[in-house]
Amino acid sequence: MTTPLTGTAESRPAAAAHQARRRRPRSEILWGYAFIAPTGLGLVIFYLWPVLQTAYFSFTEWGAFGGHTWTGLENYTRLLSDPEVGQAVLNTVLYTALGLLGIPLAIVFAALMNRPRLRGVGLYRTAFFLPVVTMPVAVAMLWRWLYNGDYGLVNQVLAVVGIDGPNWIADPATAMYALVVVGIWSSVGYNLIIFLAGMQGIPKELYEAASMDGAGPVRQFFRITLPMLSPTAFFVSIVSVIGSLQLFDLVFVMTGSGQAARANPAYSRLQTVVQLFYERAFVTDDRGYAAAIVIALLVLIAALTFVQFRLQRRWVHYA
Amino acid sequence: MPERRAFGVHAILIAASLVMVTPFVWQVITSLKTLTSATAAPPTILPEGRWDNYAKVFDLLPFGDQFLNTALMAGGRVAGQLLFCSMAAYAFARLRFPGRNVLFGVFLSVMMVPPQLFVIPQYQIMSSLGWLNSLQAIIVPGLFSAFGVFLLRQFFLGLPRELEEAARLDGAGPVRIYWSIMLPLARPGLVALAVLTLLWAWNDLFWPLIVNTDPDKMTLSAGLAALQGQYQTDYPVLMAGSVLASLPVIAVFVFLQRQFIQGIAHTGTKG
Numbered sequence: 001m002t003t004p005l006t007g008t009a010e011s012r013p014a015a016a017a018h019q020a021r022r023r024r025p026r027s028e029i030l031w032g033y034a035f036i037a038p039t040g041l042g043l044v045i046f047y048l049w050p051v052l053q054t055a056y057f058s059f060t061e062w063g064a065f066g067g068h069t070w071t072g073l074e075n076y077t078r079l080l081s082d083p084e085v086g087q088a089v090l091n092t093v094l095y096t097a098l099g100l101l102g103i104p105l106a107i108v109f110a111a112l113m114n115r116p117r118l119r120g121v122g123l124y125r126t127a128f129f130l131p132v133v134t135m136p137v138a139v140a141m142l143w144r145w146l147y148n149g150d151y152g153l154v155n156q157v158l159a160v161v162g163i164d165g166p167n168w169i170a171d172p173a174t175a176m177y178a179l180v181v182v183g184i185w186s187s188v189g190y191n192l193i194i195f196l197a198g199m200q201g202i203p204k205e206l207y208e209a210a211s212m213d214g215a216g217p218v219r220q221f222f223r224i225t226l227p228m229l230s231p232t233a234f235f236v237s238i239v240s241v242i243g244s245l246q247l248f249d250l251v252f253v254m255t256g257s258g259q260a261a262r263a264n265p266a267y268s269r270l271q272t273v274v275q276l277f278y279e280r281a282f283v284t285d286d287r288g289y290a291a292a293i294v295i296a297l298l299v300l301i302a303a304l305t306f307v308q309f310r311l312q313r314r315w316v317h318y319a
Numbered sequence: 320m321p322e323r324r325a326f327g328v329h330a331i332l333i334a335a336s337l338v339m340v341t342p343f344v345w346q347v348i349t350s351l352k353t354l355t356s357a358t359a360a361p362p363t364i365l366p367e368g369r370w371d372n373y374a375k376v377f378d379l380l381p382f383g384d385q386f387l388n389t390a391l392m393a394g395g396r397v398a399g400q401l402l403f404c405s406m407a408a409y410a411f412a413r414l415r416f417p418g419r420n421v422l423f424g425v426f427l428s429v430m431m432v433p434p435q436l437f438v439i440p441q442y443q444i445m446s447s448l449g450w451l452n453s454l455q456a457i458i459v460p461g462l463f464s465a466f467g468v469f470l471l472r473q474f475f476l477g478l479p480r481e482l483e484e485a486a487r488l489d490g491a492g493p494v495r496i497y498w499s500i501m502l503p504l505a506r507p508g509l510v511a512l513a514v515l516t517l518l519w520a521w522n523d524l525f526w527p528l529i530v531n532t533d534p535d536k537m538t539l540s541a542g543l544a545a546l547q548g549q550y551q552t553d554y555p556v557l558m559a560g561s562v563l564a565s566l567p568v569i570a571v572f573v574f575l576q577r578q579f580i581q582g583i584a585h586t587g588t589k590g
Contacts (some may be wrong), residue, residue: 001548013478021322022458026495027492028414028416029414029415029416029417029494029496031410031417031465031492031493032410032414032416032419032493033416034496035406035407035409035414036402036407036410036411036422038402038407038463039403039404039406039407039426039463039464039468040407040422040463042403042460042462042464043425043426043429043442044458046437046444046459047442047463047465048425048428048429048465049440050436050437050439050440050441050444051432051436051437053439053440054436054437054439054440057439057440073458096377098413109332109335110327110333111451112332113324113332116327118325118328119323119329119386120329120332121559122576123336124332124336124581125580126573126576127335127336128335128336128339129572129576129579129580130339130340131339133518133565133568133569133572134343134522134565134568134569135520135521135522135525135539135540135561135564135565136540137524137539137540137544137561137564137567138523138543138561138562138564138565139560141340141543141547141557141558142343142345142346142558143342144547145345145346145349145554145557145558146342146345148554150358150360150362151357151358151359151362151554153345153362154342155508156360156361156362159361165431185338185494186338186580189339190583193580193583193584194583194584194586195586197584198475206340209372216323226470234452237330242433243499245433246434246435248524249524249540251523252524252544256548258548260548260551267347274525275437277435278525278529280374280438281438281529282442282529287439290439291439294415294435294436294438294439294475295436297433297435298432299435301433308391311576312476312535315510
């Protein structure tokens with residue numbers, strides 16, 4: 001900030017600066033393109049062109065040696081009657097819907113931490129954030145151990161109070177709920193940070209005025225915090241739905257893939273769309289069909305995002 | 320009365336923090352037990368100092384190589400994104416050229432697409448370049464980020480213009496303004512992008528899993544997933560491996576906690 005440039009800026013009349021802004025050398029145009037060129041080319045080569053290719057592949061069938069032939073809508077008709085796809089979509093949507101329960105949880109904890117001069121808030125925040133920065137593969141391994149039917153900590157604790165816990169992730173009745181708990185546990189800290197930032201933006205005067213009117217903290221939470229926070233909550237729900245629909249790491253590590261995974265009786269209840277995509281694309285090398293699966297995922301994401309935007313005016317409060 | 324209320328708040332937050340932290344404590348305790356005592360009922364609480372579980376991770380996996388691969392992948396992606404994203408972000412925020420808004424929209428559209436849509440063609444590119452099982456495969460596609468451009472552009476837009484105007488009057492061109500004025504001012508934004516990119520790269524599974532399948536060329540995520548495939552039930556060793564693999568990012572987080580949290584908070588204000 002103490003560069004000599006600051007001085008010159010202040011000593012010149014504003015009009016001159018304005019003129020300088022208008023009269024820019026032509027080279028600025030060239031520099032503009034030059035500056036965006038590296039990322040622009042990278043995005044075209046590795047991201048934009050691949051999207052179009054994937055769309056094209058979804059209309060092809062792949063032979064054993066990598067060649068592919070045009071088969072029209074065949075992959076899509078197969079997809080619509082494939083029970084494995086239907087089940088994977090169902091699992092993924094259920095996981096996504098149940099995962100939304102993490103949002104009110106994050107709001108409540110953020111509100112508790114947002115009290116002025118609360119001691120130890122740094123420690124609480126660190127505790128909540130630890131699962132967010134931990135490698136998902138490690139998180140999944142850890143919870144597979146905690147959920148172990150015979151020796152896992154969860155069942156050991158339940159045994160103390162006389163409950164004989166199931167083999168959580170191998171039991172079709174409990175597997176999905178066990179998975180959702182891990183998903184919420186590992187993302188609540190992330191959402192909490194976003195809600196804390198959102199709460200910082202709520203004008204203090206609102207709370208002061210409410211206090212003068214005799215409103216207690218609970219009433220203030222429902223009348224001020226929640227409505228003022230609803231745009232943040234909308235953003236968080238959009239992002240979490242998109243993220244949940246792409247779930248892979250947790251399930252991949254908890255169940256594994258291929259024959260070993262199918263030994264898990266709950267496997268069909270856990271398999272997600274992206275996991276199915278992974279198997280078709282890189283295990284059985286059925287890449288045309290895999291491309292169709294992932295295009296279907298894009299449609300699902302777009303549809304659920306659209307629905308959320310339509311529902312937003314029912315509950316999102318814009319000041 | 321506020322005293323009593325604060326007590327209740329602390330009670331809830333301490334209970335919740337224990338739920339967040341206990342699994343990690345148990346992970347460390349298990350990693351220091353023998354398999355026999357890890358599977359004893361009732362469980363023993365005290366760790367036993369079986370550090371040989373950690374040594375075993377290095378026997379079962381080329382852990383040193385995988386650690387290095389992961390560090391180089393994360394470091395390469397961070398360095399590349401800091402440079403390339405900040406260049407593009409500066410151009411979109413401050414330079415004027417025909418088609419700027421359309422091009423920015425095209426960049427943004429990449430953010431909307433789920434990454435699985437890129438994967439098959441990206442794999443083919445790597446395969447045709449002969450890059451499967453190489454460092455380039457896990458670094459190069461990660462050098463380009465629409466999200467990074469978006470984040471830094473927002474940051475540049477919030478910076479005061481006076482310094483640049485002054486520099487321009489003194490005859491500085493876009494390159495000098497970018498390098499010696501914008502970049503130093505944008506340091507908090509660059510740090511936010513760096514910590515987020517580090518976190519995502521270190522923990523990335525899908526892409527490294529499919530392109531680098533030789534154990535020597537794998538990253539820690541993929542290596543750990545493979546370890547679990549082979550040693551399904553040797554939990555003490557699996558826990559030791561997962562502690563080792565996730566510790567570096569946790570350590571960085573402890574040192575750069577404020578930057579991590581600001582970075583996350585930044586991503587939340589983009590809506």
